[in-house]
């Protein structure tokens with residue numbers, strides 16, 4: 035089953051997939067152990083900076099071999115692609131799904147560039163995600179203006195995009211105050227489009243709000259910051275006053291921490307799936 039088909043199925047069933055970023059072998063192993071344990075499918079995401087760090091082809095090869103090794107159904111996705119060139123490189127390397135993020139550009143330009151990517155992705159049968167409205171990136175001020183339902187309808191119709199990231203009070207990074215998602219707006223957007231709706235910035239969103247968002251039409255939950263945070267915080271505490279030089283004895287503790295975090299997230303998401 036392709037990523038595109040799986041997300042369509044999730045949308046129809048009212049369930050969601052966890053889409054989570056990996057950065058290296060260790061974080062990827064933690065994610066896959068959790069997916070294996072909970073028998074969950076997973077979208078593995080890489081940002082542009084991760085692709086600069088790992089390389090596009092090594093990232094693809096690593097994801098493929100690890101999914102096979104752990105017997106997990108999963109797909110590889112480009113998170114927040116900023117250019118058509120990068121999207122093409124990822125599709126040529128065999129990515130199952132790409133995001134083109136032109137959310138900071140004017141509405142008409144966002145439509146134009148997304149439409150171009152949808153056309154390119156067609157021959158690869160790849161999933162295409164775009165963003166409409168603005169989900170604040172790290173260090174940026176959170177937008178108070180949620181995605182417009184009227185614009186979402188026009189955007190999906192004109193671009194033919196399969197997945198759409200919406201701004202409903204969510205932001206990237208950790209929240210300074212407890213977030214409250216705009217469920218009314220999510221309902222309005224869900225009512226006017228069959229497109230798979232994506233929630234970015236899920237780190238720090240309380241479990242009950244994640245579940246409610248799924249029940250109202252979110253079918254892809256993006257999570258990155260909490261994984262990075264738990265991995266590095268765990269390593270920092272292990273390495274404090276530790277003179278061990280065998281890295282294979284150090285990393286497993288951090289891998290376990292990622293496994294525990296993601297197992298918890300998958301259980302929260304799967305509860306809605308099985309309701």
Ligand SMILES: [Zn+2]
Nearest residue numbers: 206234235256
């Ligand atoms: Zn994001």
